[in-house]
Amino acid sequence: MLSFLSSSLSNTRQSLAQVLNFALVLSTAFMLWKGLSVVTASSSPIVVVLSGSMEPAFQRGDLLFLWNRSLRAEIGEIVVYNVKGKDIPIVHRVVRTFPEVEGRHKTVKAVSESSPTPPNMLLTKGDNNVADDTELYAHGQDFLHREEDIVGSVRGYMPMVGYVTIMLTVTMGSQKRIAKELAELTGSPPAGITVELANEDNLYEWKIFMDGPEGSPFHKGIFQVKLVLPTEYPFKPPTVSFVTKIYHPNVTNDDKGSMCLGMLKADEWKPSSRLAVVLQFARSLLEEPMPDDAVEGRIAEQYREDRKRYEEIAREWTRKYAISS
Template sequence: MLSFLSSSLSNTRQTLAQVLNFALVLSTAFMLWKGLSVVTSSSSPIVVVLSGSMEPAFQRGDLLFLWNRSPRAEIGEIVVYNVKGKDIPIVHRVVRSFPEIEGKEKTVKAAPESSPNMLLTKGDNNAASDEELYARGQDFLHRKEDIVGSVRGYMPMVGYELAELIESPPEGITVELANESNLYEWKVLMDGPDGSPYHKGKFHLKLTLPTEYPFKPPTVSFVTKIYHPNVTNDDKGSMCLGMLKADEWKPSSRLAAVLQFARSLLEEPMPDDAVEGRIAEQYRDDRKRYEEIAREWTRKYAVGS
């Protein structure tokens, strides 16, 4: 009885320690993001370009760094703005500014200092300016109310594959950032394929990119528990994918192909490349029992998650 209580208390302490560590990581990331927001005076100091309307200046997937402490935005400046009622950041160039400014000292023409800075924007790759993108009845952007920030720096192509996967994900897969301040950790939701024992399950995976990506492979792990010969049967949920091995990875490989291959393993496991030998042996020798357990785990851990 005492040993049972001791074991229960130990497990409780471990669980609490894990929860506190997770909360510490989240709070640290949140504070860093909020700190950056305060310094830049922008609600979203880092954004990813999701469209081609600013090509060739910026490509889809470029990572932009914003600054929002300037009182005015000048003609030719590239800004990020949100449309009222829609949470979609748009990256376009200022083509007109009101009230206009003149002279070397850039004084405002016949307007008091309190006059709001109004802007008209346009995508470099678009034929017309942005009036149709603004909110109903809005002809100009308000510098203080609508602008998220002005572009002050960028990293080319860092988020290209993320933008591509969010816009056109493979069948049965959705992708988003696990934390919008960290471009290198993705949350993946994967539907169990039809005809497999994982059907009707929704599995949460974590895809982590090393800072040396694409020259080093990403790692893929299951957050949702799954009974599978190619996924470790522990809290890590590490997935064994041949194409992600250091000696087989190619920098030209696409993350969409990685996720499609991961989902294909739910239909056809690879017992010869297993990380769980017992499950692989069961898959080869007693397929019926293997599928029964896989379905049971799917109902228990992956349905409604």
């Protein structure tokens, strides 16, 4: 009996010791993090690069060390900023500052209190992006404010160290973003579009039903569309394909039914794009195809040169495949 009690007490002490050691590790890490935050004046002194928009300067998974005690950011400097209402930090380069800097001595132009342009405003851009970041900023925001939006400037990095963090962050952020957009689309769907999950256990595959737009050869047809989201969403675009056969220059005329959308190409996709816009654009192509961006050249040529015959075949296919008897 005594040996049993002794063994139980020993196990309890070991369990408590493990809990205390774990708590000590967490508290030490927290104090180090807070210490770095105070020294660097940054709310997040260490961040991980989550996208390839700054390649080749930085790759996905690089660990960045930030400093936020500089009074201003200069053109060419790489900064990390948070957009209002979004949790994902963005690492991009400053390409323009307001007020402008003049002369070799970098004398800052005076800005009066009544000036519509606040001091120390920044415009940023990813080295690997075609356009600047205005579409990534919050609604109605044209520039970043140095004090309000900037988390810090990059002062050092370690390559690929944060790749595990990327996988965890991207997966969790992806699921949160997808769940939010799904709720919005099911609660208030765009006209002529119905959205549901293909499988209740899988957030990444959606089943869409599109009504053929009035005035198009697809009118009165109901088309089933499959939307598949990558685990890296919103940093990588979804794919859209027609399950229901359709005669259209922008949809492959095979069992895959892949739809060609310019906004879904890897080099044109923007993480700020919303799935509601993607689906609305896909439906708008049923009304106004884009023959110059076709995946079926023969159908595109027929659409341009013999519109009447194109519409006859499209209506025939709609009656055959998209209208239930």
